Amino acid sequence: MSIPQMTRFLIPATVLILLLPPGVGAQERTARWQRSGAPTEVPVTVFHSTQSANLPTAETLGRGEWLFEISHRFLPAVSDGAGALWGLDGPVYNRLALSYAVADNAMLGITRSNLQDNLDLSAKVRVLASRAGGIPVMAALNAGVAWNTETPAVFGIEDNERQAYAQLIVDALLGERLALGVTPTLLNNPRIADIDAETAFALGLSGQLYLSDQASLLAEWLVSEDRPDLGHDAGTFGIELETGGHFFKLILTNSARMNPTQFLGGTPFEFSAGEWRLGFNVTRVLKF
């Protein structure tokens, strides 16, 4: 390359470099550093809580976390009016529960309801959490066994106080705000007053619309077989407030039965305005 040729090349090159935008600064020129890898992937979320009002969701706690729950269902209907303080006078069914996450995707729970002194031990394992085509999807298996120590006085049922259930939970989040869940369920011995312990099928449907970072609306429907004393499907709707540790659910429902083997069997009350009952769930995540 001759000197005039070099000059012809160098002058435009220098001009070009001088004209580079100031944004292409000294640091970028000299720092060889480059980001290694992508940012941490944000975990999949569908339902925020590990349970809807009564039905489980596929969500689990983080490993080592505890969840304490206290829930009430007020037995008198809202339609009983001011004299019963819309049901708040009671009596109430009470439920206390404690869960523990043995892994990020597995939790164990013990739950006690004063309805027939039902004591429930359960395990839930999340088997899937992914974004299938951009839609967050989660699936879990949930199973439990329950003992009723305060059984109805029916001859021959003394050995019939144990109940059990197994559920597949499939949840999906649509449009970032609407969580939907389907929970096909097998329930063994749904009605402990029966001498024979049958195994029945039930289908839980749940939905939750997240309105803001704290408030959401929830609804549940349980399709169950018609059986004596438990002739109706259970419907529930309510609001949920969350704080990052607590969930407060205030609900209206035609079922006052809370523990899984009790709720999943159906409800004696029709789903009509005259039969709605008030209830609440409060849960708190704890870590020691």
Next chain:
Amino acid sequence: MPRTTDGRLGRVGLLAWFLAAGSAGVSAQEYHVDREGENRVTFRSRASIEEFEGVTDRVDGYVLLDGERLTPETGGDDTGFYLEVDLASLDTGIGLRDRHMRDNYLEVRDHPYASYEGRIVATEVVGDGRFAVSSRGKLSIHGVTREVEVPCEVEARGEGYRARCDFQVLLSDHDIEIPSVMFLKLANEIRLEVEFTVLPATPER
């Protein structure tokens, strides 16, 4: 990518020209964050009801010195640094709180990194191989950038350095909304501690 926004066309052009001509005779040294080092970013929130902290080791970036090593003369426009923290990796110990932090406060899907980019202002020797380094630059969190000054304690460690920077940010400065309706458990003043190790940049690192 980090960008400087103030115009220093002349110097940039000159430096670029030197680089283009392959005759960069500057004895500047580039240090990179040692990703395998003991890096730790901690934020602390002290609200009236609840105190908590979040932790991650996912900090990355570089430091450019105007010479080979840190000296009392280190500082000025020939120095530079860029540090970033992978926000989705922050762990407060409670999964639900992490989700709130990621989705509602930091909105990490839109703003995955917090970064601090700037220059060393002055370096003071405070002991054997120990320095007090003051820095100034642009702190970017939640997509909002603020000019800040951050003091760091720096200690020579082998070929590299270990730095510990301690400062405070206001969430309101970065348009991070604190839920005001109920259960106020997040303080507006957040204390940040950033500890990291840097090693001289090599062709592989």
